Amino acid sequence: xxxxxxxxxxxxxxxxxxxxxxxxxxxxxxxxxxxxxxxxxxxxxxxxxxxxxxxxxxxxxxxxxxxxxxxxxxxxxxxxxxxxxxxxxxxxxxxxxxxxxxxxxxxxxxxxxxxxxxxxxxxxxxxxxxxxxxxxxxxxxxxxxxxxxxxxxxxxxxxxxxxxxxxxxxxxxxxxxxxxxxxxxxxxxxxxxxxxxxxxxxxxxxxxxxxxxxxxxxxxxxxxxxxxxxxxxxxxxxxxxxxxxxxxxxxxxxxxxxxxxxxx
Numbered sequence: 001x002x003x004x005x006x007x008x009x010x011x012x013x014x015x016x017x018x019x020x021x022x023x024x025x026x027x028x029x030x031x032x033x034x035x036x037x038x039x040x041x042x043x044x045x046x047x048x049x050x051x052x053x054x055x056x057x058x059x060x061x062x063x064x065x066x067x068x069x070x071x072x073x074x075x076x077x078x079x080x081x082x083x084x085x086x087x088x089x090x091x092x093x094x095x096x097x098x099x100x101x102x103x104x105x106x107x108x109x110x111x112x113x114x115x116x117x118x119x120x121x122x123x124x125x126x127x128x129x130x131x132x133x134x135x136x137x138x139x140x141x142x143x144x145x146x147x148x149x150x151x152x153x154x155x156x157x158x159x160x161x162x163x164x165x166x167x168x169x170x171x172x173x174x175x176x177x178x179x180x181x182x183x184x185x186x187x188x189x190x191x192x193x194x195x196x197x198x199x200x201x202x203x204x205x206x207x208x209x210x211x212x213x214x215x216x217x218x219x220x221x222x223x224x225x226x227x228x229x230x231x232x233x234x235x236x237x238x239x240x241x242x243x244x245x246x247x248x249x250x251x252x253x254x255x256x257x258x259x260x261x262x263x264x
Contacts, residue, residue, distance in 0.1 A: 001051055001052065001055040001056070001057035001115045001116060001153075002057050002058050002060075002113060002114050002115050002116075003048040003051060003052065003057065003058070003059050003060070003114070003115065003116045003117070003118060004059075004060050004061075004062060004108060004111065004114050004116070004117045004118070005041070005044050005045045005048050005059060005060070005061045005062070005076070005081065005117075005118045005119075006041070006044070006061075006062055006063070006104060006117065006118070006119045006120075006131070006132070006135070007037055007038060007041040007042075007044070007045065007061055007062070007063045007072060007073070007076060007120075008037075008038045008041060008063055008064075008065065008069075008072075008120075008123055008125075009035045009036070009037060009038070009063065009065055009068070009069045009071075009072040010035065010036065010037075010038045010123060010124045010125040011030065011033045011034070011035060011036075011125060012033065012034040012035065012036045013036075013039070013124055014034075015033050015034055018032075018033055019033060021231050030068075035068065035071070035072070036072070037072045037075060037076065038120050038123050038124055038125070039120070039124055039183055040120025040121050040122065040124075040180075040181060040182065040183050041119070041120035042079075042120075042188040043120065043181050043182070043183055043185045043186055043188055044118035044119055044120050044179075044180075044181050045059075045061065045076055045079060045080075045081065045118070045188065046079075046185075046186045046187070046188040046189060047118055047150060047179075047181055047185060047186060048081075048116075048118050049079070049080045049081075049189070050150075050186070051116070051150075051153060052080075054153065055153065057115070058082045058083075059080070059081045059082050060081065060082065060083050060084070060085060060111060060114075061073060061076040061077070061081045061083075061084045061085070062084065062085040062086075062087065062104065062107055062108075062111075063084075063085075063086060063087065064087035064088075064092055064095070064100055064103050064104060064107075065086075065087075065088065065092075066088065066093070067088060069086060069088070070086055070088075070204065073086055073204055074199055074204070075191060077195075077198075077199035077202045077204070078191035078192075078195040078196045078198075078199040079188070079189060079190075079191050079195060080189075080195060081202075082202065083202055083203045083204070083205070084202070084203070084204040084205070085107055085111065085204075085205050085207060086204055086205065086206045086207070087103050087104070087107050087207055087208075087212070088206050088207075088208065089207075089208035089209045089219075091208075091209050091216040091219055091220045091222070092208075092209070092219050092220045093220050093221065094220050094221030094224065095219060095220050095221065095223070095224055096224035096225065096226045096227075097126070097128055097130040097131050097134060097226075098130075098134055098224065098225060098226070099218075099219050099220060099221075099223045099224040100131050101130075101131050101134035101135040101138055102138060102214070102218065102219060102223065103212060103214065103219050104131070104135050105135055105138040105139055106212040106213060106214055107207060107212060108135075108139060109139075110207065110211070110212060110213075114176055115175045115176050116158075116175060116176065116177060116178075116179070117135065117136070117139075117141075117176075117177075117178040117179070118178075118179055118180075118181060119131065119132035119135070119178065119179070119180045119181070120132075120180065120181065121145065121146050121147075121180045121181060121182050121183075122180075129145070129180070132145065132178060132179075132180035133145060133178075133180070135178060136177075136178040139178070141176050141177055141178055142173050142174065142177045142178075143177060143178045143179070143180070144160055144162055144171050144173050144177065144178075144179050144180075145162065145179075145180045146162055146163040146180060146181075146182055147160045147161065147162055147163075147179045147180065147181045147182065147185060148161050148162070148163045148168060148181075148182050148184050148185055149161040149168075149185065150185070151170070156174060156175055157172055157173065157174050157175060158172070158173050158175065158177065158179075159171070159172045159173075160173065160179065163182055163184075241257065243257070
């Protein structure tokens with residue numbers, strides 16, 4: 001089974017309070033903030049590794065971003081991926097989700113045959129959940145989003161559980177297909193010393209717009225149909241209330257107060 005895993009580098013969630021935005025370009029300022037692989041993307045990579053252990057095959061990780069994204073690709077190789085593709089070109093900067101999916105689709109087509117594409121359900125930075133579904137549409141392949149479990153994987157099809165608000169839906173999908181996965185799917189492994197040593201000998205290809213067959217006006221900020229019109233900071237104005245006394249009495253007071261607030 002040949003699997004492609006799409007990953008993105010995001011600011012470390014433990015440092016989200018330090019994130020700043022460029023008020024003119026409407027883009028995130030990443031300098032000075034530790035970066036990590038987007039957490040749900042690590043679950044996607046772990047799923048790919050488990051599928052390869054069962055069915056053999058190859059795992060290719062791909063990411064679109066500036067030169068510093070290479071460190072996340074190196075980590076993915078250390079975790080066990082076979083090779084990496086870095087989509088890196090100044091023209092790709094400032095892309096919205098659709099322009100990002102367009103570049104990723106061009107990269108997938110250049111790679112050639114594949115059986116499965118795995119993505120995190122959403123980026124911890126943008127939280128739109130749009131790139132995976134848009135990529136599937138551009139490639140004209142079936143998709144299942146918010147996958148919380150892989151039940152079975154036979155030749156040519158997968159059976160998965162898709163998260164719903166009050167449960168799950170069991171879905172059978174034919175390959176090739178794209179899945180977006182949630183953080184509850186598995187527990188990602190850590191790179192081993194041997195994996196880190198082997199990663200240095202694995203291939204990381206860098207492709208720009210010319211290799212992808214894309215013109216600069218199709219991608220990046222120029223090719224993005226959406227724009228960040230403004231950025232504002234929301235100030236928290238809520239205040240807490242403390243209910244003292246024995247626990248049963250305090251709980252009754254809190255419940256009564258919540259009911260009052262609901263009725264307002």
